[in-house]
Amino acid sequence: MDELRQFLAERAENGLISWASQVAAAERFRTTLAQVEETALLLEILPARYQRNRQAINIAQQLTLFQGVVAVAGCGGLGGYIIEELARLGVGTIVAIDPDVFEEHNLNRQLLSSPARLGEAKVESAAARVAEINPAVALVPVQIAYAPKNAAQLFQGVQVVVDALDSVSTRLALSDSCDSLRLPLVHGAIGGWFGQVVTQFPGDGTIRQLYSRWVEGKGLEQRLGNPSFTPALVASIEVAEVCKILLGTGNTLRNRKLSINLLDMEFEEIRLDGQDKAVGQ
Amino acid sequence: MDITVKLFATFRFGRFAAATRQYPPSTQISEIIDELQIPVSEISMIMLNGRHADPDQRLRDGDSLALFPLVAGG
Numbered sequence: 001m002d003e004l005r006q007f008l009a010e011r012a013e014n015g016l017i018s019w020a021s022q023v024a025a026a027e028r029f030r031t032t033l034a035q036v037e038e039t040a041l042l043l044e045i046l047p048a049r050y051q052r053n054r055q056a057i058n059i060a061q062q063l064t065l066f067q068g069v070v071a072v073a074g075c076g077g078l079g080g081y082i083i084e085e086l087a088r089l090g091v092g093t094i095v096a097i098d099p100d101v102f103e104e105h106n107l108n109r110q111l112l113s114s115p116a117r118l119g120e121a122k123v124e125s126a127a128a129r130v131a132e133i134n135p136a137v138a139l140v141p142v143q144i145a146y147a148p149k150n151a152a153q154l155f156q157g158v159q160v161v162v163d164a165l166d167s168v169s170t171r172l173a174l175s176d177s178c179d180s181l182r183l184p185l186v187h188g189a190i191g192g193w194f195g196q197v198v199t200q201f202p203g204d205g206t207i208r209q210l211y212s213r214w215v216e217g218k219g220l221e222q223r224l225g226n227p228s229f230t231p232a233l234v235a236s237i238e239v240a241e242v243c244k245i246l247l248g249t250g251n252t253l254r255n256r257k258l259s260i261n262l263l264d265m266e267f268e269e270i271r272l273d274g275q276d277k278a279v280g281q
Numbered sequence: 282m283d284i285t286v287k288l289f290a291t292f293r294f295g296r297f298a299a300a301t302r303q304y305p306p307s308t309q310i311s312e313i314i315d316e317l318q319i320p321v322s323e324i325s326m327i328m329l330n331g332r333h334a335d336p337d338q339r340l341r342d343g344d345s346l347a348l349f350p351l352v353a354g355g
Contacts (some may be wrong), residue, residue: 072355079355164355165355190352191353196350213326219351231355259349270349
């Protein structure tokens with residue numbers, strides 16, 4: 001380890017270590033790229049790939065992100081962009097959960113899909129993509145559907161959960177699971193030109209408020225579908241929320257729903273009083 | 282009495298974004314929903330003056346009602 005540290009310190013220039021040097025270090029010391037990255041960050045040497053993160057994210061924060069564990073429930077329209085952005089941001093471990101394979105109707109918007117990947121498990125595509133764009137990040141593919149009974153196992157060691165699901169009943173169950181496991185949950189939902197984001201901390205009950213009138217069925221996305229830009233936007237806002245939660249910085253969308261209307265280009269904040277539980281509860 | 286009605290997302294299609302409209306005293310929220318021909322099953326959240334509300338709640342002059350459709354795609 002001392003030798004690895006010395007190697008990295010010697011190869012660093014202006015506080016940055018190049019990707020080539022990270023790879024050389026991993027090979028020479030027979031360790032993982034992840035180990036090299038963490039060692040560098042602990043030495044306050046920034047992997048050069050993150051140099052455009054600063055000053056938005058400093059070296060200590062980059063280390064915090066690298067030591068972060070985030071679960072993404074759903075790897076479709078929202079989930080694909082979320083995984084891409086978390087990996088590029090430098091979040092060290094991403095647990096990707098989805099039972100599905102790519103189908104042709106995913107191609108209009110799902111970042112990880114391509115004609116060559118039709119029929120491939122979404123979580124396997126996610127793992128391949130992350131290995132390609134940031135090999136220091138671990139993508140843990142879990143090709144099963146989230147369910148309350150597997151929540152404790154899926155979210156073991158996880159710090160933040162991202163809701164990128166596509167059914168209200170599963171979203172509500174995920175919200176309850178995160179509540180009982182004391183995990184923050186970043187909720188995003190889309191349909192056509194419209195979307196919404198809320199960040200829920202344990203006990204807030206805000207996601208149940210969003211769907212307080214729901215009885216059954218899907219939302220307006222069933223009629224409108226989802227064009228390419230809505231998931232990209234909502235996913236990006238969700239990742240910004242995850243980043244702030246991991247770093248303990250900024251202000252999140254806690255107790256407020258960001259209501260997005262791209263047709264009229266309106267972004268509206270709806271206050272959701274933490275004490276004002278959903279009607280009928 | 283004057284009620285300000287705010288509609289979100291698809292509820293605006295063929296209707297309006299926000300309008301202050303005249304209603305008889307003690308009109309119920311459900312009556313406005315019916316008048317606007319919004320299927321109740323498509324409503325995800327109702328807010329009255331910034332608080333969650335039920336369709337059977339009665340309105341007072343100057344109230345502000347907001348109706349949100351169900352958005353749940355991923």
